[in-house]
Each structure stands twice: as C-alpha cells, then as structure tokens.
Amino acid sequence: MTAVTLSGAGGTLPAGAAPLVALRGVSKRFGNGTLAVRDVDLDLAAGEFVSLLGPSGCGKSTLLRMIAGLGAPSAGTIAWPGRDEGAAGRGFDLGFVFQDPTLMPWANALANVMLPLTLKKVPRGEAEARAAEMLALVGLAGFERAYPRELSGGMKMRVSIARALVMKPRILLMDEPFAALDEITRHRLNNDLLELWAHERFTAVFVTHSVFESVYLSQRIVVMAARPGRVMADLPVDAPYPRNELFRTSGEYAHLCRIASGKLEEAIGS
Amino acid sequence: MSTPQDSIARASAAAEALPVPAEPRFLGLPAGIWPRIFAPLAIGVLVLALWEFAVRWNGIPPYVLPGPLLVGQTLVADWATLSVSLWVTLRITFLALAAAVVVGVALAVLFSQSKWLEMALLPYAIVLQVTPVVAIAPLIIIWADDIDLSLLICAWIVAFFPILSNTILGLSAADHNLVNLFELYGASRWQTLRYLRLPAALPYFLAGLKVSGGLALIGAVVAEFVAGTGGNASGLAYRILEAGYQLKIPRVFAALAMISLSGVAIFLATSLISHLLLRRWHESAIRREN
Numbered sequence: 152m153t154a155v156t157l158s159g160a161g162g163t164l165p166a167g168a169a170p171l172v173a174l175r176g177v178s179k180r181f182g183n184g185t186l187a188v189r190d191v192d193l194d195l196a197a198g199e200f201v202s203l204l205g206p207s208g209c210g211k212s213t214l215l216r217m218i219a220g221l222g223a224p225s226a227g228t229i230a231w232p233g234r235d236e237g238a239a240g241r242g243f244d245l246g247f248v249f250q251d252p253t254l255m256p257w258a259n260a261l262a263n264v265m266l267p268l269t270l271k272k273v274p275r276g277e278a279e280a281r282a283a284e285m286l287a288l289v290g291l292a293g294f295e296r297a298y299p300r301e302l303s304g305g306m307k308m309r310v311s312i313a314r315a316l317v318m319k320p321r322i323l324l325m326d327e328p329f330a331a332l333d334e335i336t337r338h339r340l341n342n343d344l345l346e347l348w349a350h351e352r353f354t355a356v357f358v359t360h361s362v363f364e365s366v367y368l369s370q371r372i373v374v375m376a377a378r379p380g381r382v383m384a385d386l387p388v389d390a391p392y393p394r395n396e397l398f399r400t401s402g403e404y405a406h407l408c409r410i411a412s413g414k415l416e417e418a419i420g421s
Numbered sequence: 422m423s424t425p426q427d428s429i430a431r432a433s434a435a436a437e438a439l440p441v442p443a444e445p446r447f448l449g450l451p452a453g454i455w456p457r458i459f460a461p462l463a464i465g466v467l468v469l470a471l472w473e474f475a476v477r478w479n480g481i482p483p484y485v486l487p488g489p490l491l492v493g494q495t496l497v498a499d500w501a502t503l504s505v506s507l508w509v510t511l512r513i514t515f516l517a518l519a520a521a522v523v524v525g526v527a528l529a530v531l532f533s534q535s536k537w538l539e540m541a542l543l544p545y546a547i548v549l550q551v552t553p554v555v556a557i558a559p560l561i562i563i564w565a566d567d568i569d570l571s572l573l574i575c576a577w578i579v580a581f582f583p584i585l586s587n588t589i590l591g592l593s594a595a596d597h598n599l600v601n602l603f604e605l606y607g608a609s610r611w612q613t614l615r616y617l618r619l620p621a622a623l624p625y626f627l628a629g630l631k632v633s634g635g636l637a638l639i640g641a642v643v644a645e646f647v648a649g650t651g652g653n654a655s656g657l658a659y660r661i662l663e664a665g666y667q668l669k670i671p672r673v674f675a676a677l678a679m680i681s682l683s684g685v686a687i688f689l690a691t692s693l694i695s696h697l698l699l700r701r702w703h704e705s706a707i708r709r710e711n
Contacts, residue, residue, distance in 0.1 A: 221601050247605055253598040256702045257620045269616065270606045298702050 169232040170194035171322060171354050172218060177227035179213050179380075187213040189379040190227070197321070200348060200355040202365035202372045204411065206419050210380020211358045212326050218356065219247050219324050246315030246353070248325040252307035254299040254314075260286060261295040264313045271318075285313040288350070290343065305336035309343075316347065322354040329364070338399075341367055345394060362415055366407045367399060374411070376418035383418040386411060487671040492678065495671040503660060503672075507679050510641055510656040513569070514687070517576030518637040524577070525584030525633075526626065533592040533618060534610065543589075550582040554640055558647035572644045572656070579640030580633040587629030591622025624703050627695040634687040642680060 172195040179188040188210040195201060203211040217224050254263045261282050268278035283295055289309040299307055308328060315323055329337040345368065348355055359365050365372045366388055374384040388407055390398060398404055445452045469489045475481075476488040483491055496503070528546070532539035558575050565571035595617050603613045645658035657676050664672035699705060 216601075219605060221605065245605070247602065249598045249602075251598065253596060253602060255599065255617070255620065257623070266602075266616070267606050270603070270608045270612055300702060300704075 171197040171231065173228075173230045173232055174214075174218070175228050175230070177214070177217065177224045177229060179210070179217060179222070180225045186379040188217070188224075189381045191380075191382055193373065193382065195322070195354055195356065197354055198352055199371060200345075200357070200369045202357045202359055202369040203375060204359060204362065204365045204372050204415060205375030205380075205383075206377050206415075207360060208380075209375040209377040209418070211375050213380065214375075215324050215326050215356060215358050218322075219245060244318075244321050246318065246320040246323045248308075248311050248315045248323070248328045250327045250330055252299070252304075252311040254307060254310055256299050259296050259298050260291060260302070260310045263299070263310055264317050266314060267318050282313070282317055285317045286310070288316075288347065289313045303336075304332050305340060308332065308340060312344070312347070316351060316353070319351070320353055322356065325355070325357045327358050327360065330360070337364070342395065344368065345392065349392065362408055362411045366404060366411055367394060372411055372414075374414045374418050376421050383421065384414045386414060484668050484670045487674055491671050492674040496675040496678065499672055499675060503657070503676060503679060506655055506657045506660045506676070507683070510638075510645065510658070510680070511683060513572045513576055513641040513645075513656065514638045514683075516573055517580050517641060518634060520573070520577045521581035521584050521633050521637060522630065525581045525629070526588055528585055529588035529592055529622075530614065530619075532589055533614075539589070546582065546585055549578050554579050554643055555647060558644050561644075562648055568648055572641060572648060575644030575647075576637050576640035579643070580637035583632040583636065584626065584629040587625045587632075588622055591625025592618045594625065595621040624695075624699055624705065627691075627698065631688065631691045631695065634691045635684055638680070638684050638687060 172193075174191055174193040177188060177191045177193075178186070180186050191214060203214065205211050213222070216222055218229060255266070258266075261279065264282035264285055265278045268281060273281075283292075286292060286295060289312055291306060291309050291313070294302065294306065299310070302310065311328070315325075329340050332340065341364065344355075355369075357365070357368055370388055372384075372386045372388060373382055374386065375381065376383045390403060390407065447455060473488040473490055476486060487495075528542070532543065554575050557578075558571075561574050562568070562571040565574060599617055599621075600613070603617055608616070641656065642658045645656040646662065649656075649659035649662045657680055661673050661676045664670070664676065
C-alpha cells in the first residue's frame with residue numbers, strides 16, 4: 152500500500168500517481184425519472200480522506216453506492232486504475248458502512264464481523280482470529296459474544312466498522328455512519344476513525360451533511376448540490392494530522408468551517 | 422486505540438460493581454410466571470364447579486349434559502379405548518405437520534429463488550387453502566385408497582398454507598442494506614439464502630408453525646369425521662361419532678376434552694420451540710425492563 156501523506160495535499164494528486172478511483176462524467180437516472188447525479192468527475196487518490204458534503208437529496212449516497220458497485224451509472228465510467236482488476240475483483244477491496252449499523256440480529260458481534268471472511272470461505276479458525284483482532288482494534292475487546300441488541304448505538308456502529316475493515320480493504324466507503332448518534336459518541340467515533348485511518352492506511356470516502364464533521368475528518372471536501380446532484384466545489388483542508396480536541400477548538404478549524412459553510416450555502420442556494 | 426477501550430472497560434467494571442436484582446424463584450420457576458399459570462387455572466376450576474353445580478341443581482340427565490366429574494370418570498374408565506384413538510389422531514397430526522413444514526419451507530425457498538415459479542404456483546396453493554377440507558375429503562378418501570394416507574393429505578392441506586405464506590414473507594423481509602452487503606461481497610445465492618434469508622425468515626416461519634400446529638389437529642379431526650361416517654376410522658373423531666350414535670354423551674365429552682388438551686399441548690410446544698430459538702435476538706422474545 153502507498154504511504155499516506157498526513158499533511159493533507161487537498162484536491163490535487165501527487166504528480167504521476169494514478170488515482171485509485173477515477174469517475175468520469177458519471178450520471179444516474181432512476182427508473183422513476185429522477186436525475187440523482189449529473190456529470191460527476193472525481194479522482195480519489197490512494198490513502199486520502201475525502202468527504203462528500205451536501206444537503207439531503209444531492210445524490211451523495213447514490214454516488215457512494217455507485218463507487219461500491221451497487222447500481223451501475225446511467226452514463227459515464229468508474230475506473231479503478233490503481234487496482235489489479237483480475238486478482239482483486241469487486242468487494243474484496245472495499246468496505247462499506249451504512250447509515251444504520253446493518254448488523255445481523257441473530258449473530259453475535261464476532262460472527263457479524265466474520266461475515267465477509269465467511270462469504271470468502273476463509274477457514275473458520277483464521278476468520279475468528281482476524282475478526283477478534285478487528286473488534287479489539289475498534290475498542291470492543293470482550294464483546295465478541297454480545298448480540299447487537301445488547302450493544303449501544305455507538306458500539307453497534309463500531310461492530311459495523313470492524314466488519315467493513317476486516318478484509319483490510321484499500322478503500323472504505325461510509326454513508327453518513329454517525330448521523331444517528333449523539334454528539335459525544337459521534338466525537339469519540341470521529342477520533343477513533345482517524346486513528347484507524349492512520350493505522351490501517353485505507354482510502355476513506357465519508358458522506359455527511361455536517362460541515363463540522365467533514366472539516367474535522369478530511370483532507371478534502373467535495374461539496375455537492377441537489378436537484379440534480381452535482382459537484383459544486385472541491386476544497387482542500389490543509390490542517391495537519393493527528394487532529395484532536397485541540398484542533399476542534401482552534402481558530403483554524405473555525406476558519407475552515409466558515410469556508411466550507413459558505414460553499415455549502417452556495418450549493419443549497421444554487 | 423486506548424481511549425475507547427479504557428473507557429468501556431471502566432464503564433463495564435463500574436457496572437459490574439452494581440448488585441444484580443435477582444428475580445425471586447418459586448419451585449424452580451421465576452415468581453413472575455406463577456400468576457400466568459394460576460389465573461387461567463382458577464377460571465377453569467370456577468367454570469367447572471359452576472357447570473357441575475348447574476347440572477346437579479337442575480337435575481339434567483347425563484345423556485343431555487354430563488357434569489365434569491362424570492366426564493372425568495368416563496375418561497378414566499374408557500382410557501384404554503380412548504388413548505388408542507388419541508394416538509391415532511396425534512400420529513396423523515404430527516405427520517401432517519411435518520409434511521407441512523417440509524413442503525411449505527421447500528416451496529417458499531423455491532419461490533424466493535424464482536419469481537416465475539411463485540407467480541405460476543402460488544394461486545394453486547391458495548386454491549387448496551380456500552377450498553373447505555370437508556368438501557374435498559370424500560374425494561381424497563376415494564382416490565387415496567388408504568385411510569391413513571387420505572387423512573394425512575387432508576390434514577396437510579389445512580396445515581401447510583400458514584407455513585408457506587409466512588415463510589415467503591420472511592424470506593423477502595431481510596434488511597435491504599444487508600442484501601446489498603452480501604451483493605458487495607459477491608455472495609452466491611446459496612450463501613445469501615443460508616446466512617441471510619433463512620435466519621431472517623425464522624421468526625415468520627415460527628409464527629406460521631404455531632398456527633399450523635393447531636390447524637393440523639383440526640384437519641386430522643375433520644377428515645376423521647368425514648371418513649368416520651363411512652365407518653372406516655379409529656381416531657378420536659370416530660369415537661365421538663360412535664359414542665354419539667350410542668348416546669354415550671359423557672364419552673363424547675371425554676373425547677372432546679382430549680382433543681382440546683392436545684391442541685393446547687401442541688400450542689405450548691410450538692411456543693416453547695419458538696421462544697428457545699428466538700430468545701437471544703428477536704424483539705418478540707425479549708422482556709423489556711424499564
């Protein structure tokens with residue numbers, strides 16, 4: 152895997168490096184005639200943390216799902232120049248976190264995290280060990296045998312993230328994963344997500360409608376507008392990592408939030 | 422990642438220090454269960470006592486309405502004959518229920534794999550369901566040429582539909598995002614069925630099983646009645662017909678009581694199975710504490 156640049160280069164790619172994912176002229180029209188996404192060009196570099204920010208209905212979730220391969224674009228192409236198509240295959244190389252934890256209620260935390268490994272027929276012993284290790288990494292050591300209903304909202308989301316990361320994917324796609332959580336839990340999960348990102352070095356694409364969350368987390372914010380869904384702005388966030396509560400309360404953070412807020416207002420007004 | 426681990430560990434340590442409010446137990450069962458046993462039991466005893474009193478007070482002859490004591494005596498006295506008949510009826514009931522589970526689940530799985538098959542066959546399953554079994558039982562008895570087999574077919578027809586329709590519903594009720602997730606990881610049809618659709622359908626199937634358990638008994642008894650009028654059966658329904666012709670009304674009541682109690686027992690058994698399978702995860706089996 153390529154090294155992560157923690158300085159936050161923003162929208163531009165390092166010269167000569169092929170992007171991990173390249174979207175060209177991607178549009179999506181649903182069967183009912185709604186144009187959900189119109190003509191999106193977007194490059195995602197290996198190892199970067201990108202947020203898709205926009206009001207509801209701007210097609211950011213649809214775009215994320217298309218990157219995941221859930222529903223083909225009506226027009227345009229999604230290419231993976233940074234990945235060996237033959238060996239990787241779809242699904243192996245990406246993790247997806249839904250807005251809801253989307254856990255199997257009949258299976259305990261360990262079995263839920265094991266699911267991708269089970270589906271790929273990884274031997275049970277190895278799968279259990281890897282799933283347990285991943286659960287420990289998201290802070291849930293000791294909860295392997297707990298059923299989803301016995302876990303809090305934040306803990307369920309941790310299981311969901313562990314499941315998405317258990318295959319060591321090169322890209323992690325997250326669809327407003329913390330929107331339903333309370334602020335304290337959300338802040339803690341934001342911090343833990345950044346630590347995981349630094350530790351595992353995946354490419355992160357984070358869909359959110361929160362300006363503050365997107366500025367705190369990402370190196371780059373793609374602002375989208377609704378009806379039809381399209382890219383309005385591509386903002387670099389030039390603040391160094393690791394980011395913590397100090398950054399969250401800094402003037403720099405407030406400044407960046409004001410810029411992103413302005414762009415989002417423009418997008419909503421357009 | 423030290424922060425969340427530490428805080429969770431600390432929180433759980435603090436929680437473990439709290440005393441767990443142990444539920445008091447009585448004769449091995451949680452104390453909260455006993456009213457649920459005693460309340461219906463008390464009503465039963467009260468009604469039986471009133472019935473006995475009314476029969477004696479009004480001097481009603483036993484060939485019109487026997488008192489519960491006489492019914493009980495008859496049950497004991499005729500146990501040898503009646504228990505044989507009970508076994509015959511229960512055997513048909515359980516075989517029919519087993520066949521209903523196998524065919525119902527198999528058809529539901531087949532339908533979930535092919536919408537065409539569902540569209541083509543489901544209407545006929547509904548036709549079977551809505552046709553009164555008493556109306557087709559004589560035909561089945563003529564065609565099947567074997568009394569046990571024909572009774573089995575009749576009871577099965579009545580019992581299988583709830584299992585089929587509930588399992589169909591359950592198989593299509595899996596969380597849409599989970600279906601997407603399976604698609605994302607390239608799961609095969611078989612894997613999606615085994616790891617997602619079948620577990621998701623389990624609560625629905627069990628609800629169907631509870632209904633079908635009672636229906637299998639009803640189907641067996643109805644079919645026996647039809648067969649019994651032809652004089653060739655030995656189940657409880659036939660005993661009722663026979664005793665009715667001979668005006669042995671206490672025996673009719675004894676056989677009726679056996680059928681009712683069997684139905685209750687089947688319901689309790691299916692409820693227990695359902696509880697044991699769902700208690701770890703399904704909302705219906707979880708007791709809320711507020």
